[in-house]
Amino acid sequence: MVSKYSPGAGGASMPIDPSGDGTKALRADARRNRARVLEAARITFAKDGLAVPLDDIARRAGVGAGTVYRHFPTKEALFEAVVIGRFQDLVDEARSLRGAEDPGGAFFGFLSRLVEEGVVKKDLIEALAGAGIDLDLARSQVLRDLREAVAELLGRAQQDGAVREDVGAADVMALMTGASLAIRHHGGDSDATDRMVAIVSDGLRPVR
Amino acid sequence: MVSKYSPGAGGASMPIDPSGDGTKALRADARRNRARVLEAARITFAKDGLAVPLDDIARRAGVGAGTVYRHFPTKEALFEAVVIGRFQDLVDEARSLRGAEDPGGAFFGFLSRLVEEGVVKKDLIEALAGAGIDLDLARSQVLRDLREAVAELLGRAQQDGAVREDVGAADVMALMTGASLAIRHHGGDSDATDRMVAIVSDGLRPVR
DNA sequence: TATTATACGGAACGAACGCCCCGTTTGTCA
DNA sequence: TGACAAACGGGGCGTTCGTTCCGTATAATA
Numbered sequence: 001m002v003s004k005y006s007p008g009a010g011g012a013s014m015p016i017d018p019s020g021d022g023t024k025a026l027r028a029d030a031r032r033n034r035a036r037v038l039e040a041a042r043i044t045f046a047k048d049g050l051a052v053p054l055d056d057i058a059r060r061a062g063v064g065a066g067t068v069y070r071h072f073p074t075k076e077a078l079f080e081a082v083v084i085g086r087f088q089d090l091v092d093e094a095r096s097l098r099g100a101e102d103p104g105g106a107f108f109g110f111l112s113r114l115v116e117e118g119v120v121k122k123d124l125i126e127a128l129a130g131a132g133i134d135l136d137l138a139r140s141q142v143l144r145d146l147r148e149a150v151a152e153l154l155g156r157a158q159q160d161g162a163v164r165e166d167v168g169a170a171d172v173m174a175l176m177t178g179a180s181l182a183i184r185h186h187g188g189d190s191d192a193t194d195r196m197v198a199i200v201s202d203g204l205r206p207v208r
Numbered sequence: 209m210v211s212k213y214s215p216g217a218g219g220a221s222m223p224i225d226p227s228g229d230g231t232k233a234l235r236a237d238a239r240r241n242r243a244r245v246l247e248a249a250r251i252t253f254a255k256d257g258l259a260v261p262l263d264d265i266a267r268r269a270g271v272g273a274g275t276v277y278r279h280f281p282t283k284e285a286l287f288e289a290v291v292i293g294r295f296q297d298l299v300d301e302a303r304s305l306r307g308a309e310d311p312g313g314a315f316f317g318f319l320s321r322l323v324e325e326g327v328v329k330k331d332l333i334e335a336l337a338g339a340g341i342d343l344d345l346a347r348s349q350v351l352r353d354l355r356e357a358v359a360e361l362l363g364r365a366q367q368d369g370a371v372r373e374d375v376g377a378a379d380v381m382a383l384m385t386g387a388s389l390a391i392r393h394h395g396g397d398s399d400a401t402d403r404m405v406a407i408v409s410d411g412l413r414p415v416r
Numbered sequence: 417t418a419t420t421a422t423a424c425g426g427a428a429c430g431a432a433c434g435c436c437c438c439g440t441t442t443g444t445c446a
Numbered sequence: 447t448g449a450c451a452a453a454c455g456g457g458g459c460g461t462t463c464g465t466t467c468c469g470t471a472t473a474a475t476a
Binding site: 177180186195 | 336338374391
């Protein structure tokens with residue numbers, strides 16, 4: 001989850017950067033505040049989605065709005081940073097299941113995780129559903145990675161005869177997005193969650 | 209779909225109202241404009257949901273913003289009026305299927321209609337998903353009617369053995385909401401729609 | 417046609433919110 | 447510890463949008 005953010009605009013006499021990755025070392029307080037902002041954003045976006053006022057995030061982080069903007073050029077950039085982190089976690093999880101001995105179980109288990117995440121993290125489903133967000137996340141690498149990882153799990157499950165043949169990874173992700181949204185509205189209790197996931201999962205199994 | 213809107217605040221010397229239903233007769237131009245506003249709102253809310261600026265609706269209706277407010281006290285009231293109309297249509301449709309000879313077919317057919325509507329009418333799914341709307345629609349009669357009508361179709365289908373026993377009407381409506389949202393994001397082509405509906409429908413059938 | 421209640425339109429208002437500016441504070445390094 | 451660059455914070459600006467106000471236009475009625 002390394003950010004591509006680079007502070008400053010490249011002033012005249014920039015000291016050589018020690019890490020060599022194009023990002024200048026941040027001052028101690030700046031690094032601390034940046035972390036606080038990210039953490040606050042993670043919590044706040046999860047609860048209320050992109051709609052939350054940026055001031056709320058700043059207040060929760062214990063910094064001023066200006067500080068948020070020094071670290072992230074726009075509100076959407078901050079949102080992106082948070083969401084990309086979430087996606088990356090999912091990608092890692094999906095990839096760790098690639099070699100599972102039970103492809104069907106791995107696939108359905110991952111779906112369940114996906115939905116659980118979506119129910120708890122509003123920003124995640126908003127990002128997946130593209131809820132009124134420009135967010136060139138569509139062109140982001142993590143999203144491609146996620147789709148690819150899902151496609152791989154799906155393909156293996158299909159080869160194993162655990163999943164019907166007429167669905168693609170995009171279908172699956174859309175269904176999970178929809179399920180998350182439905183559950184979240186529904187109140188989000190875990191019984192309902194399980195029932196919904198079971199229904200969609202059953203629908204994904206091969207037609208008898 | 210009779211509105212409960214009543215113009216004026218009941219001045220001192222109000223002439224006896226001819227229709228006797230508590231609403232005073234509107235002037236011809238007022239009645240015409242009201243219809244125009246409703247029609248414009250229907251189209252505009254369907255396309256863009258509640259997020260659309262009210263001025264856009266007024267412009268499309270060919271009236272000023274003030275005129276919209278004379279007929280509907282708030283933007284949300286207008287939204288409600290539109291959504292209630294849509295719900296009522298669905299209720300009528302569901303009720304007409306009560307006596308169907310094939311309960312399973314009737315149930316699944318209605319679900320398909322529900323999703324189709326949701327995909328095309330953004331306001332409908334927003335209302336069903338409660339997307340950031342206070343909208344005491346929750347306490348509205350039509351919504352109760354709809355839930356009840358769905359419950360009846362569902363119950364018959366279950367008695368007929370066409371639908372698994374462990375789901376309720378709320379689950380079904382949530383799933384359809386989710387499917388609509390997923391499809392709409394997905395691009396909304398009718399192939400995808402059919403596939404999604406088929407998957408969820410299959411998931412709703414009795415476990416083998 | 418004269419009169420009047422009713423309705424109209426759109427300018428104006430105010431609240432919310434993203435974003436920027438700039439005077440002040442703080443970390444860093446010699 | 448002194449000097450300076452980096453970072454801070456929060457007030458303020460500009461925009462968007464819901465809502466209201468009020469001078470003007472018009473349907474209804476006699």
